[in-house]
Amino acid sequence: MTVQAVIKLNNLSKRYGDFQAVDGLNLEIQKGEVFGLLGPNGAGKSTTILMMLGLTEPTSGTVQVCGLNATSDPKAVKEKVGYLPEDVGFYDELSGWDNLMFTARLNRIPETEARIRIKELLIRIGLEHAADKKVRTYSRGMRQRLGLADVLVKNPEVIILDEPTLGIDPKGVKELLDLIINLSREKGLTVLLSSHHLHQVQQVCTRVGLFVQGKLIASGSVEELAAKLISKHPVQIEAKISRPALSTVDLETALHQVEGVDEVQLLSDGLLIIGCSKDTSASVARALVEAGASLHHLSKKTYGLDDIYQRYFEERKKDETTLTS
Amino acid sequence: MTSINGILKKGKKMKLLSQARTYFSPSGTIALPWVQEKTTTKRTVAKRETKQSIPSPFWVIVQKEIADHIHSWRLIILVAILTLACAGSLITALMHFKDAVKPTDPDDAFFFLKLFTASGNGLPSFIVFISFLGPLLGIGLGFDAINSEQNRGTLARTLAQPIYRDEWINAKFLASLLVVAVLIASLTVLFLGVGILKIGIPPTVEEVMRIGIFTFVSICYIGFWLNLSLLFSVKFRQAATSALACIAVWLFFTVFYGIIVNLIANALAPSEFAHPQQIIRYQEFILNLLRVMPSQLYSDATTTLLMPNVRSLGPLTQEQIIGTIPSPLPLGQSLLLVWAQVTCLIAATVVCFGLAYYSFMRREVRSR
Numbered sequence: 288m289t290v291q292a293v294i295k296l297n298n299l300s301k302r303y304g305d306f307q308a309v310d311g312l313n314l315e316i317q318k319g320e321v322f323g324l325l326g327p328n329g330a331g332k333s334t335t336i337l338m339m340l341g342l343t344e345p346t347s348g349t350v351q352v353c354g355l356n357a358t359s360d361p362k363a364v365k366e367k368v369g370y371l372p373e374d375v376g377f378y379d380e381l382s383g384w385d386n387l388m389f390t391a392r393l394n395r396i397p398e399t400e401a402r403i404r405i406k407e408l409l410i411r412i413g414l415e416h417a418a419d420k421k422v423r424t425y426s427r428g429m430r431q432r433l434g435l436a437d438v439l440v441k442n443p444e445v446i447i448l449d450e451p452t453l454g455i456d457p458k459g460v461k462e463l464l465d466l467i468i469n470l471s472r473e474k475g476l477t478v479l480l481s482s483h484h485l486h487q488v489q490q491v492c493t494r495v496g497l498f499v500q501g502k503l504i505a506s507g508s509v510e511e512l513a514a515k516l517i518s519k520h521p522v523q524i525e526a527k528i529s530r531p532a533l534s535t536v537d538l539e540t541a542l543h544q545v546e547g548v549d550e551v552q553l554l555s556d557g558l559l560i561i562g563c564s565k566d567t568s569a570s571v572a573r574a575l576v577e578a579g580a581s582l583h584h585l586s587k588k589t590y591g592l593d594d595i596y597q598r599y600f601e602e603r604k605k606d607e608t609t610l611t612s
Numbered sequence: 613m614t615s616i617n618g619i620l621k622k623g624k625k626m627k628l629l630s631q632a633r634t635y636f637s638p639s640g641t642i643a644l645p646w647v648q649e650k651t652t653t654k655r656t657v658a659k660r661e662t663k664q665s666i667p668s669p670f671w672v673i674v675q676k677e678i679a680d681h682i683h684s685w686r687l688i689i690l691v692a693i694l695t696l697a698c699a700g701s702l703i704t705a706l707m708h709f710k711d712a713v714k715p716t717d718p719d720d721a722f723f724f725l726k727l728f729t730a731s732g733n734g735l736p737s738f739i740v741f742i743s744f745l746g747p748l749l750g751i752g753l754g755f756d757a758i759n760s761e762q763n764r765g766t767l768a769r770t771l772a773q774p775i776y777r778d779e780w781i782n783a784k785f786l787a788s789l790l791v792v793a794v795l796i797a798s799l800t801v802l803f804l805g806v807g808i809l810k811i812g813i814p815p816t817v818e819e820v821m822r823i824g825i826f827t828f829v830s831i832c833y834i835g836f837w838l839n840l841s842l843l844f845s846v847k848f849r850q851a852a853t854s855a856l857a858c859i860a861v862w863l864f865f866t867v868f869y870g871i872i873v874n875l876i877a878n879a880l881a882p883s884e885f886a887h888p889q890q891i892i893r894y895q896e897f898i899l900n901l902l903r904v905m906p907s908q909l910y911s912d913a914t915t916t917l918l919m920p921n922v923r924s925l926g927p928l929t930q931e932q933i934i935g936t937i938p939s940p941l942p943l944g945q946s947l948l949l950v951w952a953q954v955t956c957l958i959a960a961t962v963v964c965f966g967l968a969y970y971s972f973m974r975r976e977v978r979s980r
Contacts, residue, residue, distance in 0.1 A: 333978070340772055343976035362774050370772035372979035376765020380683070392672045393773040437769065449979070 291354065293318050293445055293477045294339065299348035301334050301501075308334045310501035312348070316479060316494075321471060323488035324481040325596075326498030332481040333373060335498075336449050339479075340370055353444060366394070369438030373449040375430065379423040383414060383433050386422060387440055394441040401440070408436040412466060428459035435466065446471070448480040452487050460484075464491045485596055497596075522566050526559040527583040528575060541578040545570045557583075669775040670783050677787030681753065690752050691795065697741040698799055701731070706810050708732040722940060724815040725822060725918045727807045738803065739914045742796075742830050743907050744866070749795070750837030751858040753788040756851035757842050758972065763851070768979040781972050785842060785965060792834045800827045818943055825947070826917050832957045833910040837862070839964035846972045865905045873901045895927045903953075906960060913953040916946050925949060 292315040299312040309331040316322045324332050337343040339350050341361025350357040357364045377386045384405065391401035409415045412432040417425065425433065431451060438446050451467070452460045468491050471478045482488045488495060489509050496506035505512050530538065535553055542551050542561065548571065550562035561571060568587050575582050667675075681687050705727045731737040736744075758781070761767040771777060800823060808814055815823070840861065844854035877898045882890050902908045916922045920940030924932075941949070 337976065337978070342768065342771060362776060365772055366774040368772075370768075372765065372768040372772070374765055374979055375769055376979075377769075378680075378766060379764070380680075389672070389676060390769075390773060392667070393669045393770065393775055395666045395669070395774075397666055434769075441773070 291318070292316060292351075293320075293353060294479065295351040296335070296339075297349045297351070299335070299338060299350060300346050301331070301338060301343070302346045307501050309338070309345075312501070312503055314496060314503060314506070316477060318477055319475055321468065321478045321480070321491055321493045323492035323495040324479060324498055325483065325485060325488060325495050326481075327483055330498045331501040332498055333449055336370070336447055336479070336481060339447060340365060340368060366441070367444045369441060369443035369446040371434045371438045371446070371448045371451060373453065375434040375437075377422040377425075377430065377433065377437075380421060382419050382421055383409070383425065384418040386433070387437055390437050391440050396441070404440060404442075405436070408439055411470070412436050428455045428463070431455055431459075431463060432466070435463070435470075439470065442474075443476065445477045445479070448478070450482055451480055452482060452484055460487055467491065522563045523588040524559075524561040524563060524568055524571055524585065525588050526561065526571070526575065526585040528557050528559060528580040529583065530557070530580045538575075538578055538580065541574050542571065545574045668779075669773070670779045673775075673780060673783035674787045674790070677784055678791060681787065681791045686752055687791070690749050694741075694745055694749065694795070694799060697745055698738060698803055700735055701738045701741050702727070702803055702806060704732055704735040705730040705737065706807075709811065722816075722819060722822075722920050724807065724811070724813065724819050725920070727803070727811075728823070728826070728918050729915070739826075739911065739918065743833070743910050743914070746796075746830060746834040746910075747837040747862045747907075749792060750834040750839075751841045751855070751862065753791060754838045754841035755845055755855040755858050757784045757788070758845045759849055759854060760845075760851050762849065765979050768977050771977050777973055778969065781842075781846075781969060785839065788838050788842075789831070789835055792838065793831050796830050796834065797827055800830075821943060822917050822920075822946070826914055829910065829913050829917065829950075829954055829957070832954065832961060833906060836906050836957055836961040836964065839961050839968065843964050843968040843971075846968045846975075865907060869905055870902075873898065876901065892927050899926055903956070906957065909953045909956050913950040913957070916950045920946060922946075922949075925953075 294314070294316040296312050296314040299309055300307070301309040312331075312335065324335070326332050334343065338345045339352055339357050341357045341364060344358055352364045353367045355363050355367075377383075378389070381389070387405045387408070388401060391405060396404070406415075409418050412435060414429060414432060414436070417429065422430065422433070435448075435451070438448070446467075448467070451463060455463060464487060467478060467480070470476065480488065480492070492509075494506065494508055495512065497504050497512065538553070539551050542548055542559075545567055547563045547565045547567040548561055549564055552560040552562075554560065559575075561567075563571075566587065568585060572582060572585050575585075708730050709726065711732070728738045731740065758767070761770070771780065804815070804823065837858070841854065841858045844857045845851070848854040848857060880894060880897075882894050903912070912925050916925065920942075923936070923941055
């Protein structure tokens with residue numbers, strides 16, 4: 288049995304006059320995935336999300352969410368999808384409780400059930416003490432957490448979060464992301480979140496898609512992306528040495544004898560960069576010391592999304608070639 | 613069979629009742645009493661009603677909007693202004709009531725209606741006040757209906773709920789119109805009540821009917837301005853811009869349009885010795901120009917309704933008047949006379965709403 292994709296974008300495009308916001312996007316998100324949509328501002332992330340909810344019409348292509356066409360049947364899609372817009376707003380003059388209750392009633396949830404659900408959610412997001420306070424008095428982080436509760440009131444199958452971590456302090460970001468992940472695991476939700484903060488997304492997403500100028504240039508897990516976009520070597524080791532009496536050639540031959548080492552680069556100030564096909568840090572360290580060099584530090588370099596991102600743009604500038612996934 | 617129907621009807625009645633109750637709840641989202649009520653009805657009916665007893669999103673939005681309006685300072689201020697104006701006009705009307713009623717008057721049967729039209733000492737009458745301040749009420753309730761939701765970031769959140777998009781704008785319109793209707797109707801009834809107390813003579817059935825229709829026309833008139841402001845609130849992103857645009861249109865029609873028509877009238881005026889036909893045609897032309905103004909339509913309609921002796925809204929020739937009985941028109945005839953005006957007002961309202969609806973349905977809902 289094949290797993291049915293929860294979100295399926297088929298050759299999706301959106302044009303605003305001369306500006307191509309989203310360009311021929313193909314993407315499938317499976318049930319239970321936490322998918323991160325990454326890209327700089329103006330890359331078309333929000334537009335894609337709006338099209339998934341039927342809040343704007345695609346110029347061409349189709350969006351299928353939970354097997355439903357989001358453009359022609361947005362109401363059915365919106366019954367199953369919770370959406371937290373970027374910079375979410377609430378009715379300031381109402382309390383947090385009343386705001387959630389309004390959402391519950393728009394979703395036609397019976398009164399008693401809604402009360403129970405909202406109470407549970409408020410405890411879960413840690414706002415039960417502020418439930419009766421007006422939203423006007425809430426801090427940014429509290430609003431964002433209230434937004435998460437608002438999304439979950441309808442018991443969605445999919446939640447779509449547009450820049451959920453925008454404008455929250457680092458501690459708040461961590462709490463919010465943990466909350467999202469725990470909730471999604473408990474309820475078996477599919478999560479799609481967009482962000483331009485790479486390291487935050489890296490912590491929580493099972494898969495990410497890199498989005499630039501309306502195109503999805505790569506998608507996969509962070510490791511896969513690193514391998515695909517950055518270097519030929521899955522593992523890189525960085526070492527700082529000083530060598531009282533050791534020629535460069537000797538050093539390189541010594542290192543090349545270690546199994547798994549593919550490439551050795553020596554920079555002027557004693558910095559070694561070693562590209563390996565597997566994790567060889569221990570044997571590299573031994574080889575270096577045995578060759579007579581003094582080792583100051585040695586670290587295995589793993590690539591974060593930030594590096595992937597930066598590398599990607601540097602490369603683009605260099606040779607203007609586009610990588611396609 | 614009949615008993616089941618009876619129970620169903622009872623259930624429906626209770627639903628209406630509970631909905632009406634929530635209109636006056638402080639937040640618009642408090643508990644509805646139907647939960648308790650449902651247990652009192654027959655179990656089978658309760659089962660059948662579980663899905664129906666949850667109000668549709670449309671009514672949820674209407675309830676919330678009305679609650680919002682009632683709790684806003686804006687409405688309190690508008691009500692205060694309107695009430696003051698009505699009180700002022702009522703006092704003037706009562707003071708000048710004796711002058712207005714003459715024993716030889718053919719329409720002395722309708723002297724109660726004089727309360728609404730009498731003016732003096734520089735203070736205008738009730739209908740003039742409504743025609744002047746009504747637009748303010750309509751604009752005040754509608755100018756930020758959509759754009760403020762967008763600016764607060766609540767539009768995207770609400771439209772991401774499983775509702776049809778038009779339910780949102782329809783509910784906004786209906787909620788404001790209901791507030792206007794309740795306000796105008798209660799003001800009129802208050803006016804009527806104080807009038808009865810002061811004069812000591814109750815109005816006749818026909819007078820009450822005329823006043824009822826007058827109230828309806830007033831609501832349509834304010835509804836037009838409400839829809840115009842709703843249209844601007846869809847079109848303009850800033851609430852201030854849309855408020856200014858509404859007020860500009862209102863000022864144009866109340867102040868400048870009259871001046872422009874005057875200029876045209878002066879330029880086109882036929883000579884004194886022109887053929888009567890020509891003069892009549894000229895006058896009708898100028899009148900039709902004036903009737904582009906909603907306030908002209910409104911005052912045409914209301915004067916005819918409240919002054920039964922008005923027999924025509926255009927010029928009448930001597931031949932047409934010869935042989936007429938000097939008595940007030942019956943209600944049916946007055947209605948026929950203003951049918952065009954009322955239709956125009958409603959049509960203008962519908963056109964504005966249609967435009968607002970169209971541009972709202974097609975637009976992209978971005979957050980802020």
